[in-house]
Amino acid sequence: MHKNEPLLSVIVPVYNAEKYISQCVNSILQQKHLALEIILVDDGSLDESGTICDLFAKKNYCVKALHIKNGGIAKARYEGIKIAKGRWVTFVDADDWISENAYRDICFEDDCDIVVTGICEYTNDGREIMHMPYFKEGIYEREEIVSEIIPIMLWNSRENTWALDPSLCTKFFRRKDIQKQLEKVSKVGSDFGEDSMVIYPMMFQVDRIRILKKIYYFHRLRPSGVLPPYIIDEEFIPKLYKVYEYLKDEFRKTAYWDFMKGQLDCFFINSIELKKHCFEYSFFEFAAFFPIEKVSRGSRVILYGAGELGIRYWKQNSLYHFCDIVSWVDRAHEDKQIDNCIIESPEVIKEREFEFVVIAVDNYYIAQGIVLYLSELGVGGEKIVWHSTRVNRQGMKSIFDILKKVSEPVMGQ
Known part of the structure; x- marks a missing residue:
């Protein structure tokens, strides 16, 4: 010096x-x-x-x-x-x-x-x-x-x-x-x-x-x-995944990737838990995340279920634009309106053009009943999407597959 x-x-x-x-x-x-x-x-x-x-x-x-x-x-x-x-x-x-x-x-x-x-x-x-x-x-x-x-x-x-x-x-x-x-x-x-x-x-x-x-x-x-700006940022998850991918690439260059990948997942799942305006519960306990790992980005979707889980899916899609929800249906649809969206009868499914029906119900037996009803309406099994929202730490890989899809641009944009 x-x-x-x-x-x-x-x-x-x-x-x-x-x-x-x-x-x-x-x-x-x-x-x-x-x-x-x-x-x-x-x-x-x-x-x-x-x-x-x-x-x-x-x-x-x-x-x-x-x-x-x-x-x-x-x-x-x-x-x-x-x-x-x-x-x-x-x-x-x-x-x-x-x-x-x-x-x-x-x-x-x-x-x-x-x-x-x-x-x-x-x-x-x-x-x-x-x-x-x-x-x-x-x-x-x-x-x-x-x-x-x-x-x-x-x-x-x-x-x-x-x-x-x-x-x-x-x-x-x-x-x-x-x-x-x-x-x-x-x-x-x-x-x-x-x-x-x-x-x-x-x-x-x-x-x-x-x-x-x-x-x-x-x-x-x-x-x-x-709240800090990054918590309320609508692009929180795509930005989070960008950081995750950067660190993953950096760690893979080292001799310690085998034990760093588990640390990395825990570190960023903890970051997701801070996203309070999207998740009201612990991510480890209740990962109420729209099932985009099973739905093509930008596809036309009918959302079935206007309860708590359906509202979560609706709000998440409004934030991140996973897909085009062409109709939101529920059997208890009479005079029901959420976020200026009118809830319709499931019967309209016969009149709509769509690629997927996403079932927004957490209970397995109720969901299976809806699957049977959709089959009676002529909806093929390949178009019906339902997944359990219960996850644990072993489910992190699928969660980060979801994050990757969230970060991908919509076709044509």
Whole structure:
């Protein structure tokens, strides 16, 4: 490292953060006893964030302001690291902050590749929720990384969550190592799961990690009742599958794919469980998912059943457009209307053109009775679709087959 070059580059992606960016940058400027640079990457903000970044750069020689076209946090981080000079790199989100002298205890000279620390979640009512690293404090050599960290990093069955928090903001990296991974992820074009796509593949490449059971980073939680954007994103499942496929491809390049594939499935099934506006029950207990593994994407479908399961199927199809529901029928159809859709008598099946009838009933015996009734109407067995919605962890493969179909484009679009 040259005499005037910084030891640490702190990259701050900024998008519409005018309310918080000053607190964020000032907390970094408070760091002492360390040669650092701060790179503010204005990711096409529509508010005054870009102007604030420029003001900080004018007043502080260690601050650089970079303005780019909006491309998401992964792209912003990569553009920042391309102009970074520090031997080490870390990240701070524009609405978060760090404690005073946070970087003083980081041993940048102990020849580690990554340093992992904890995080404090700060609620809008002033409560602090501490999250320490799961692993014991200390240095982990390559053999220990393989034997102790990698086997549970995505999914720790004791805690029913990851053992290694994917957040890049609680970690310090050698710039030359993470720059390659950031470049790859920036080309994926995903605005979801970027941290996971960076940190987990890197664990197969590094030789020495330091776990530090201390908290320097403060993450601002949204007000109670306000869900993160990715939870309410209508493209949640296609984006989730994109991340899943990326990690699967990365893990298959390693010697550890046999035990990583189970971790990967658990990690992402847990992500699906967060999708509250689509699933009201635990995914492991009741996977009320439209049976698109048995229905061609974009085909004409009659939905049979207007109970709870039928409503779920209807709403899921409205979100993800699996197929064209030409009629929604139920024997108890009189004066029944759901989401401005009139429920019709099953007798209309004889008049409709369709490829499939999807039976939205969970009870096996009731479903078989409907199958018999449809047969009497002349509907062939190859057109009748019903499946049990009860699944367990052994059913994950079929679930991810479903995710793949959700992510496929509709023919003609």
